[in-house]
Amino acid sequence: MWNRPRFDLKVRLTLRVAAISAACFAAISAYFLITADRAAHARIDSIAAIVAKSLELQQGKVQWVAAPRADFPNLDPVAAYVMTPGLCLAVRGTDGDMLQRFCSGVPPATPPPQAFTAFYRSLFDPGREAARPVIVRGAKLGDAVVWLDPTVQTAEAWHEAGRLMLALAIALPLLCVLVYAALARALRPTHMIRTGLERVAAGDLTARLPPFDLAELSAIRDVFNHLAESLDTALAERNELTRKLIALQDEERRHLARELHDEFGQSLAAIRALASSARQTAAQDCPALLGECDGIARTATGMMETLRGALFRLRPPDVEELGLVASLEGLVAGWNGRSRGETRFAIRFDGTFETLPATISANLYRIVQEALTNAAKHAGATKVSLELTMRPEEIALAIDDDGRSADPAGKSGMGLLGMRERVAALRGRLSFEPGPNGGSALRVVIPLAAADRPVLEHAA
Template sequence: MWNWSGSDLKLRLTLRVAAVSMLCFAAIAGYFLIEADRSVRARIAAVADVAARTLELQQSKIQWLNNPRSDFPDLDGVAASVMAPGLCLAFRSNSGEISQRFCGGTQTDTAAPPLAFAALYRRLFDPGREAVRPVVSRGQAIGEAVVWVDPAVLTAEAWHDAGRLMAVLMLALPLLCALVYAALSRALRPTRLIRDGLARIATGDLAARLPPFDLAELSAIGDVFNHLAERLAAALSDRNALTQKLIVVQDEERRHLARELHDEFGQSLAAIRALAASARLTAVQDCPTLLAECDGIARTATDMMETLRGALFRLRPPDVDELGLAASLEGLIAGWNGRSRGQPRFEIVILGSFERIAASTGANLYRIVQEALTNAAKHAGATRVMLRLEMRETASAGGGGEIVLAIDDDGRPGDPQGDPQVKSGMGLLGMRERVAALGGRLNFEAGQSAGSSLRVSVPVAAGREAAFVERAA
């Protein structure tokens, strides 16, 4: 069965033209059959008129000559001049007796029509009907001149005519379809440009534009497409600018919160520990029963300081600016291995020197790694995470090289990092915006059975330019 939902437009239109053409041919064939039937009716009616006039003249001649021995009826002359295959001519008396009859033979070279066509033709046209004309003598009807055509002959002739039309249809229809398909292919050729433009838009190339077309309908589509592409490019640019602004604000808020926690909360915890230690010294001399409470306060303050130290580490990476990207990432991996106690296991491989990269590049790459490790450890349930950082010298990066970051894990396939519904969340979205701000590329792939891989490539020149812009701002 034909799949109309996925069929070619040119083929669909060609098939519709073919169907309409067949209906037109069927209507033409029906028209010719009706006209042929009318022609036959008119011919046998004319023959019946001639036969009746001839018989009336014969009867008048007999009465004028007073010759009762003359042969009547005598249809030889009429039959000789009008006889055709299948045509029958007869005289029928008032009593219903046929006195004389002539019938032409049938053509032997005519193929017999199909039974279905014969039944339909006889039902529609009744080819055996007679043409009857009265024969009058002295004002009284003495009989009838009867003319008819053999139904089998008329049916065979109709089938012969319909067959010729069908032969013409079989020859003309494929040619017509080929011409229509070629014309539609030429007329719809601009739709390929529209499809290619939509494909470019789908891949993120918002600079795609359509040229003007000759057809007004396609030209209107092209104008709307170009307008939507411009609007989409502007909206995406605004969204990227807003997202990057949010990232900057978020980092600033993190730094501010880290300073506040370190300066206020950290000092308060240190003071509590000092007071607990002082209270313990006093309790040793005056009230030994309070030693346990003083030790509990000191332990609680110590635990809170450890928790605060971990929160400060996540809020602000202090080592990136001071130690550089490579050393900061090594410290980050060591911290994850220390806190997770080997489950999962984090590994890192660093190739190349990263001492001269811009500060913004290092900070953004650090945040990307931090987010990816958090997703792999806390959401994907990974048991092994591999981090690879490499500096590549490439001519395509403007001679400044390219930083390639690869993170692979063996987490479950339904993890939030690989789930399409969570894929557009703030985690991966933030990574994409950070990479876009550095002029780089990001690719994330989740395995079918397990594991996921994150690939980030950032040109070093773009990072330096971003750092210059950040300092200028």
């Protein structure tokens, strides 16, 4: 399954705030650039109107005194009042020729970057001229033309944009730090929520979340606590049902063992007795039947040995009287005796088990019994090792074998299901995985506090 990359929520929200802030700064910068461009065009339009009016007055004065002057048009009087760096004034005749032109000097300044210059000129067309006609007594004498030097206008725009970019460079990191700190503080309870979920996932249904300041997190807290309580109740009910079902199963096993011992066992004993009697008769009257009588006796003997093994599995030794250690040692010795060298079983104990509660001892014996059966019969293991370790607050069981780790009967059969049910009823943990060097590895951990809860009864 494809895994999408995961990002920290604080980082993601901070980046989004930074992106929105940068977009706002860009919009503000665009607004200022557009406003500055419109103000510049409005200014040169007004200057062009002033220049045109001044030239009309000059021409009117010349005609009024009837003494034409050779210096018309003269832009010096109006230039003294309106000239700024980069501003150009001109008078264009009716034939298109420039009659007079006057431009102020451009002050030395740091030129803007070429990228900004190209971007600005593609959008705003700096240097565009503003023209106003010069009309005297209904006759057009020419046009008053005003424009700004493109370099100066672009540099002024860059100066304005540069101040905004400097403000952005200072404010944006500071804003990101403040937003991240605020989010980290607001989302601090999520660590507690995660810890609570991990405890529930590990089987600790007593985990509860404290109240939170945020309404959204408080809603999560209410749902979490309600879910944990519901799961705890459901698990307790399930464990009680499991206890009753397995107790019923053990009772059925005891009943079946009694029936086999009383009925089937006596029948086999009678068959052996009859075979012995028939052999004695055959030895006197018909020696040819001696082989058949011996075969019947051997078959009955084999069936009785098989019956003893079945009765032993159905009715194990009393763990309360013998103790868990002696019972497991006897179980392992019995498997070693029946294996005839094909499978070797080894067991090791670490700790003191005399004070172990009887409920845990009885169920551990059943778990080990089922695990050994799976390893020997279903997984085909040739070597099985068991280790039982007593810890301060729990008891751990480890069983490793070299059999077929993918055997369905060992993984999903009724044996493993029964072990899981017993472990769950004891509020423990069970894992069944392929071993590091092949085979299978069964791990069981049962808390000693499970003895204080309603758990499985000991099956004698």
